[in-house]
Amino acid sequence: MKVIKISLALAVVGLISYLVFISLSGSPEKEEVPPANNTQIAEIEGKIKNLGNLSTDKFSKETYEEIKYLISEYHKNKLLGKDTYQNDHWRQLLLKDLYFTYTDKFISQVYYVFNGTEWKVDNLSFIRKETNSLRSSVFLEKNSTLDNTLVKIQQVLSKYDEINSFIKSSRGFYYSDYTLKSRFPFSDFKSEISKVEIYKSKQKGEYLKNCKRLQNELDDVKKKLINSYLIYLENKIGQWVGKYKQNDFNSFNEYQTIIYNPLRQELSDFEERCKGNNFSFDSNRYSILLSNLNKDRTEAYKFID
Numbered sequence: 001m002k003v004i005k006i007s008l009a010l011a012v013v014g015l016i017s018y019l020v021f022i023s024l025s026g027s028p029e030k031e032e033v034p035p036a037n038n039t040q041i042a043e044i045e046g047k048i049k050n051l052g053n054l055s056t057d058k059f060s061k062e063t064y065e066e067i068k069y070l071i072s073e074y075h076k077n078k079l080l081g082k083d084t085y086q087n088d089h090w091r092q093l094l095l096k097d098l099y100f101t102y103t104d105k106f107i108s109q110v111y112y113v114f115n116g117t118e119w120k121v122d123n124l125s126f127i128r129k130e131t132n133s134l135r136s137s138v139f140l141e142k143n144s145t146l147d148n149t150l151v152k153i154q155q156v157l158s159k160y161d162e163i164n165s166f167i168k169s170s171r172g173f174y175y176s177d178y179t180l181k182s183r184f185p186f187s188d189f190k191s192e193i194s195k196v197e198i199y200k201s202k203q204k205g206e207y208l209k210n211c212k213r214l215q216n217e218l219d220d221v222k223k224k225l226i227n228s229y230l231i232y233l234e235n236k237i238g239q240w241v242g243k244y245k246q247n248d249f250n251s252f253n254e255y256q257t258i259i260y261n262p263l264r265q266e267l268s269d270f271e272e273r274c275k276g277n278n279f280s281f282d283s284n285r286y287s288i289l290l291s292n293l294n295k296d297r298t299e300a301y302k303f304i305d
Contacts, residue, residue, distance in 0.1 A: 114207040172228040244300035
């Protein structure tokens with residue numbers, strides 16, 4: 001009897017010890033997702049790897065969308081794992097791998113465009129849209145190195161847009177006071193030229209300096225502004241040539257003082273200002289203006305005297 005009691009006591013102690021051990025140990029953790037071991041996952045991983053090896057001279061959006069669609073289809077048909085947990089988990093893993101592989105490739109393709117001389121409008125539109133989309137992804141950590149790289153792309157586009165907007169809004173410089181006492185407002189005109197120089201300086205910044213179209217169009221804006229000055233002189237001199245016939249000048253000197261000298265001074269001012277500020281102008285048109293004015297002076301001399 002004594003032996004039985006001792007055995008029972010030992011059994012109770014053993015049971016209690018086992019229960020305590022179980023309670024302290026807790027329930028076993030959920031089984032880890034096993035490595036890929038089915039053809040669907042292997043197929044997708046191979047496609048993602050191939051995406052990362054594509055060339056940088058062409059965007060890979062179509063390939064990216066095809067792989068994303070394939071992941072969605074395999075997940076929908078429960079082909080990515082033996083149960084719901086594994087199927088969902090592998091979907092997330094594959095989508096994340098696809099996102100980072102595609103984003104790295106997209107960035108290299110963007111800088112292929114930025115380092116080239118031809119920035120096509122369609123490419124810039126795609127880069128703008130795709131950068132915004134990639135920055136909104138749940139996989140991207142804000143302020144990470146990758147995020148900052150995408151932000152830099154947006155900053156380049158923002159500077160491009162600023163310069164492009166200036167080019168489109170520039171309509172030249174027009175002044176239409178052709179009275180003999182009026183003078184072309186050169187200070188205002190020069191201020192407009194200075195804006196071009198400011199944007200040309202910005203265009204010489206990183207990457208934007210490679211865009212030949214921006215450079216050429218800024219040069220065209222400057223030429224258009226200088227041409228506005230020349231058009232003003234052509235119109236003004238055109239209005240006063242031959243006027244000696246319609247005025248009762250007492251002498252040729254009076255004609256020179258009232259008409260010729262002010263117009264000749266404006267031509268001299270134009271040439272001096274342009275050369276002093278390194279403004280290129282159409283020298284042939286300028287020479288024709290000067291010739292027409294001198295011809296008018298000769299004819300006025302014959303007519304009055």
